[in-house]
Amino acid sequence: MGKNIVKNELPENYEELKKAANRTSNWKARYDAVEELGKYNTSQVIDILNSRLANDPVYKIQEAAYRILLEFGEDVQPPTRKKFEVIKGANKVFVRVKKSLPADHTFEEFATKLKRMRIDVYDAYEGEKGDDFKTWLQNEWSNLK
Incomplete structure (x- = not known):
């Protein structure tokens, strides 16, 4: 698998990807959006990835955000898998x-x-x-x- 080329600009479909990254009803769309956003090293993208890392209920998405943030050179802590309730309550x-x-x-x-x-x-x-x-x-x- 080749290394992704990271651009220092926002993607043309940034607003669409931002919405998808925060869509609570579709973890696959969030995951795909995180992966796509990972090709763009900008402060807006880093904010979204930090939010997914800290708040996403799906560990796979937290992991993807963490990996990309590391590749971007961000100082981030790895996510910890929730042992019991993925969603509180x-x-x-x-x-x-x-x-x-x-x-x-x-x-x-x-x-x-x-x-x-x-x-x-x-x-x-x-x-x-x-x-x-x-x-x-x-x-x-x-x-x-």
Whole structure:
């Protein structure tokens, strides 16, 4: 893989990338935006990358922001993976969604309603758990009281 050429100017689609980097409902769009912004070493881009490093619920995105900031020569600390809740209060959200459904609801109904009610929570865990997401969510759901 060749080294990216870094430009010291803003990309033409900067506003679009800035929006995508902050889109809470789509971790893939945030990740792609961070990678694309990583080709432009400007103070505005560094601000966005620092924000993703400090605040993104998805570790993969924090990691990408950290790597790019290091390449830019910024003095940054590596992100630490959250051990328990990726999103604070997520378990309460899961309980609230489960209680809003009929007692005999299916896991698919739960997942659909969670996605509809709290796409930010659904998306953050999907990004964090990767291929294990559905299995993990089903396990969480079955353990809810």
